Amino acid sequence: MSTSLSARLLDALGDDRKHTALVVQARYQPVGGEGNVVMPPTFPVDKNEKDLTKKYVVADRLVDGERVGTVTIDQEQSQSNRLEEALRDARDGGRLTLPMFELRTKTSRGEIRLTSLDFPHRYADAYLRDSTIGGVRFDQSAIGERLRAVSVTDVRPLFEREPLSLVLGAWDSHRKGRWPKFARLYTATMYGVAPCFTARRGGRLDPQNLTGSVDDKTKAENHWKFVADGEKKKGGKLSEIGHGNIAPNPVPGGATVREIRRIASISFAGLERLRFGDASAEACVAGRATLAALTLVGDRLAFGRPSVWLRSGCDLAKASETVGLELPGGGVDELEVSVREALDAYHELRDEAGRLGVPMADDTIEVTPIPSLQQAIEFAFAQSAADEE
Secondary structure, X not given: OOOHHHHHHHHHOOOOXXXXXXXXXXXXXXXXXOOOOEOOOOOOOOXXXXXXXXXXXXXXXXXXXXXXXXXXXXXXXXXXXXXXXXXXXXXXXXXXXXXXXXXXXXXXXXXXXXXOOOOOOHHXXXXXXXXXXXXXXXHHOHHHHHXXXXXXXXXXXXXXXXXXXXXXXXXXXXXXXXXOEEXXXXXXXXXXXXXXXXXXXXXXXXXXXXXXEEOOHHHOOOXXXXXXXOOOOOOEEHHHHOOOOEXXXXXXXXXXXXXXXXXXXXXXXXXXXXXXXXOOHHHHHHHHHHHHHHHHHHHHHHHOOOEEEEEOOEXXXXXXXXXXXXXXXXXXXXXXXXXXXXXXXXXXHHHHHHHOOOOOOOOEEEEEEOHHHHHHHHHHHOOOOOOOO
């Protein structure tokens, strides 16, 4: 192979492999420096819960051999979604060759677009099931039937049309019958070490100090009527339609942390479990190496930059990072990998796999939602009708 990364991935996934995984180990600080507040993701809690820190995912971990409190900064599912978004953008920009399903449809608010890299359940998603190709329901189409034929002993249909389902995980749980489950082989998470939770108050000051009420808060975008203080009312406060003051109330205040760590890995043992039917052993290794390289491309596109923005209040600067091939026992043979190098290795390996009899497509298959799905999409995007007085 012409690039050293391609050769190293082939060797790392060969019969005599010495490595356990392709890993990324990174450390971050909030932009602005150590001690700046970072906002972890929040999750629903009981409505009567007074402790706002319960909205965060907090757990003890072993960090450098010591038991330390941590707070989740980004979960596995979210990390995978960021990888998919980065790959979609790279493909749209012409940097990446990758097969794709694409659903486009018009709504009252304009056209929407969903792709293979947006569908929550990937190849097994209901958006595909409830769409057509050339007027034929997806599952009955030639492509749909080929995907339905995928098995744990022959993953070539997914490799050809939906390769990320093989590394990010997929399970067809919405169709009758027993379908194969493909486990997540790429795992990644970010957590803050030794969090100190902070408190804050959220409110709003109206520039005109408006007071009073509204006759019907559901008319916010239409013909609501003002009700002065003291008049009989039943609709709601002005604050419920965006006017008036809101007294400061307790809201999740985020945390300061010693540091933020990111750990990502692509399991080589998991890749070895993927079988390619009657393809040669050499072709199987090339196929697995292609999947590893594709995942590495997504990881580098999403997290290879000096900083990463996860959500409001969670802008993180990278302090250090190691990318490499993990050895048994935890040692790492480091790799210097740029986005360009990862892309080149992926394209080389996919071409090699195709030459050996395990091809991957590069086209876009357009799908059209069935009428019922179209109606559901339209309903979701339609503006609320004005209430008649």
